Amino acid sequence: MYRYDAIDKELVADRSAEFREQVTRRLAGEITEDQFKPLRLMNGLYLQLHAYMLRVAIPYGSLNSTQMRKLAWIARTYDKGYGHFTTRTNLQFHWIRLADTPDILDHLASVDMHAIQTSGNCIRNVTADPYAGATAEEVDDPRVWAEAMRQWSTLHPEFSFLPRKFKIAVTAAPKDRTAAKVHDIGLVLKRARDGSLGFEVIVGGGLGRTPHVGPTVREFLPANRLFSYLEAVLRVYNRHGRRDNIYKARIKILVAALGAEEFKRQVEAEWEQIGPSGDLPDSELARIRGAFAMPNLDVAVNRSEIFEQAKAADPAFARFVRNNVKPHKRPGYAIVDISLKAIGETPGDATADQMDVVADLAERFGQDDIRVTHEQNLVLPHVKLDDLPVVFAELQRAGLATPNINLVTDIIACPGLDYCALANARAIPIAQQIAETFRDQERAELVGELKIKISGCINACGHHHVGHIGILGVDKKGEEFYQLTLGGSGAEDAAVGQILGPALPYNRVAEAVDILVDVYLRERQADERFLDTFRRTGVTPFKEAVYATAD
Structure with a gap:
């Protein structure tokens, strides 16, 4: 992992000191909000519906345990005890007081973190594969x-x-x-x-x-x-x-x-x-x-008896391995995806306590390396197979062991109208309703890979255009409606989704997704993914099923 050098540290400290003076002038009324806006945006500070939001940069989604603990401490001290990981692999605090922001930036600088390049007309945080290295x-x-x-x-x-x-x-x-x-x-x-x-x-x-x-x-x-x-x-x-x-x-x-x-x-x-x-x-x-040399991983055998015995003895652990554990380049190790999509929770949110748990696990079992994915999850990229049962147990106790990576409940959702002044509709409750609809893990695994992405407005922070099922919130005369698209992909086979039909009211979205999945299960051939089936059949069978039940 790259360590900031003296130039990096000086730059971050100077930016923090400069912003402290700008905030002081704003609070004293020496500059107007219009004059202050470009200054705060250059430091990752937004004014949203209910409070200021601070967007913290996590370059290429990589951070260590000390940095994660600092984010947890800031969440407890200056926010409401949680943070929101974004599709740009950054972290947002949604309940920040303007007067506290200079102190927060100083605390971030103390662990080589900042909010530079998280806003404004600049090159934003560069993102990379969370499995890198x-x-x-x-x-x-x-x-x-x-x-x-x-x-x-x-x-x-x-x-x-x-x-x-x-x-x-x-x-x-x-x-x-x-x-x-x-x-x-x-x-x-x-x-x-x-x-x-x-x-x-x-x-x-x-x-x-x-x-x-x-x-x-x-x-x-x-x-x-x-x-x-x-x-x-x-x-x-x-x-x-x-x-x-x-x-x-x-x-x-x-x-x-x-x-x-x-x-x-x-x-x-x-x-x-x-x-x-x-x-x-x-x-x-x-x-x-x-700075990115492979960590000194222990020599490990291809097969771990501890790991195999735990899989055989515990169906929950076996399910977690199937869905959240990926092969590592070094024998005896694994890449572990940590889902931030527990049923009923806000996609991408992590509490301060959960951040501390992830930091502890990274320090004890993961080479002090944590990654953030653009799909709003976390990754421990270097975990020994022998240690996986313990890591799973700790994640389970923290509510972080949901075995749903790339499944129907692993939903991307922007903050939507619950926080954002630009949004037309809520995204978080829709994601929660869909996740509840597919709470049955057996059914979710039967469905297989299905990427649902939800945006609360046309700015598409939830990447709805490239969801296998995309959901866009729209405003119709003061009421929330949702336009569905099918067949999008943000992967190597990238495609923009096709509009399914007229927008649906708030109370019909989760039901419509359920119908779409039923059509897929009826129409699919062999081991086709949802995306494969849609590309073969086209939109017609899906559209007919959803709108046949319309009011």
Whole structure:
């Protein structure tokens, strides 16, 4: 894990001190809210429906036990005892007092954390595969590149006034766990036939009002040329990006307007002008890479008798292993997904006590390494098979052992109208109702992989466009209605979902999802996923079933 150096620490401390002065002036009435707004947004502070919300950066979703304990302490001390993990792998505190924010930023700085690049028209927190460094699927560790991008982008003058916020994801495995194709830039690490490392570069993806799956503008970019190429992309965006219309300001609109080929032509021309001088020196990349060396894992056998005996003796543990435990590149170890989607709870929320439990487990059994996923869960990437029964028991006691990763109750949901001033409808209660509908774990496993994603407004913070079942809250004359889409995907087979039909009232959404699942179970062939069946049958059987029961 990367450790902040003296420059990082000074930058974070200076930003915190600067914001303390700005808050003091705001509280004294020396600056207006309009004058203060851009200053607070640059420090991750939003004004929502009921209180201020502070968004804390967790670069590429990676943190250690000390940092997690600090988040737990802040939740107890300054919030209501919990935090909300987001689809950008950050953490949000939703009940913050303005007067407390400078102290909170100081506490975060003490453990090398901050709220920089969590808001504003800048390059936001770069996300990466949460299994990075642990999965045998990857061709390289994407965290190395994400950290290099963090350092490169933080104070780069080319990125200080972008037309709009800008999001980058980097993955290195055939299975995309980052939704790379619906980012402003998605980077997929690959190896050429000669073994050389490079990137597929995807530009112009995004969700919101006009969802786009990004086109590939470079099939293979040599890895040592990444940063000059990224700068060329950002320069073209800076040159042409709309600043007069917030709804047309994202790079996806520019790529669509120019066409992928013309956009690529301009980028390539800009790239040639920049030349290799714009690239990261090999020595600098080596320095960063050194921080992500594989931890000193014990030599372990392929088969753990303790692990196998526990699976045979405890059906609950066996179910947890089936759904929440993934193969590790080192024999005798596993990757453990921790679901933040317990039935009846708010997706993505963790209490301060739960954060402390995860921190303790990471310290005792997980190489002091914790990851946040873009699907609002946590990961312990390096757990010995021998230790899994104990880890499971501790998670179970903390309410963190729900065995539902990638199943129907593993729902992404934005905070919606319960918190957000932009939302049209609630998202959290809908997620809770759907989860309750599928409380039966046997049925949930029978259904298999099914990704439900819910947004409370068109801004799509819940990624509803790319849900196998997507749910969008809309306002109809002051009443909450929900538009359903089917067939979306944020994975390597990325697609935008198809609208099912007219929006449904609040009290019909969970029932409609239940009907959709019944149609899938009736129509599926062999081991098809919900997404596979929908792509084969089309929308008709699903639409007929849902609207046949409409009032």
